[in-house]
Amino acid sequence: MTAPAAAPPRAALDETRYRSRDGYVMVAISVLLFVAAGLIVARQWAPPALAGLLAVAGAALVPGLYMLQPNEAKVLTLFGRYVGTDRTDGLRWTNPFQSGTKISLRARNLNTSTMKVNDKRGNPVEIGAAVVWRVRDTARAVFEIDDYTKFVSIQAEAAIRHLATLYAYDSGEDLAPEETTLRAGLDAVADALRDDLNLRFASAGVEVLDARLTHLAYAPEIAQVMLRRQQATAIVSARHQIVAGAVGMVEAALNGLSERNLLTLDDERKAAMVSNLLVVLCSDNDTQPVINTGTLYT
Missing domain, CATH: 3.30.479.30 (Band 7 domain)
Structure with missing residues (x-):
């Protein structure tokens, strides 16, 4: 026995623009109907039943009036069926049997x-x-x-x-x-x-x-740990730049001494000078001068 086929998914309901009537014109028509009904009753121009019909017609137009502000719309339905959305601002009129829901279009x-x-x-x-x-x-x-x-x-x-x-x-x-x-x-x-x-x-x-x-x-439970991690990363990065700069300064100093023939240094003395300069340049504290009265060999 085969299972019944699944029903196809229902298509989404998209907006349809609705063209309502100018509410001011309908107000004028309603007022004229009431005035005509009153004149008929007052001056007896026609049977009173006609005056009643005109009054009922004028009153029937009033429920169809509604006001829309700028960036406001009204979703209209007729007996449960969607008929459209009115986006025209001002005083508007539609079929009194239609019901509507106002909805804001503002951000x-x-x-x-x-x-x-x-x-x-x-x-x-x-x-x-x-x-x-x-x-x-x-x-x-x-x-x-x-x-x-x-x-x-x-x-x-x-x-x-x-x-x-x-x-x-x-x-x-x-x-x-x-x-x-x-x-x-x-x-x-x-x-x-x-x-x-x-x-x-x-x-x-x-x-x-x-x-x-x-x-x-x-989150608070790991904020301090991550802060220390970021500080450590920043310190390592700063140290790397400091060492790179110090090496360049030491190299420039040795090249300057060699080009001017101020000193003749062997490998051991160059190593000692490089070590001293790196300590001075990379240290976090101020250096203290030391007078060396001896040599590397005594």
């Missing part, structure tokens, strides 16, 4: 809370971000997602957690020199976060305008 800020996650190396880090987003497709935001604001918040947190696992917090010997890190590659990390968020928000009809990290630090 919004989402400032995520600081989260503790593991980076690419597995080190715990604290990370937070600010996301600027807005609704692009109103139909998807209303009908495809139960609560698009909560959806954005949850998916943003998931994207940030995923982002942290793709990059190391800082460079090190285990990483290639050109590899992007969370601390040094802020622009590249921001671009990657924005692209990931746009993929996650596509089903909700939401687009990301900007996304930036607002907080980045090692």
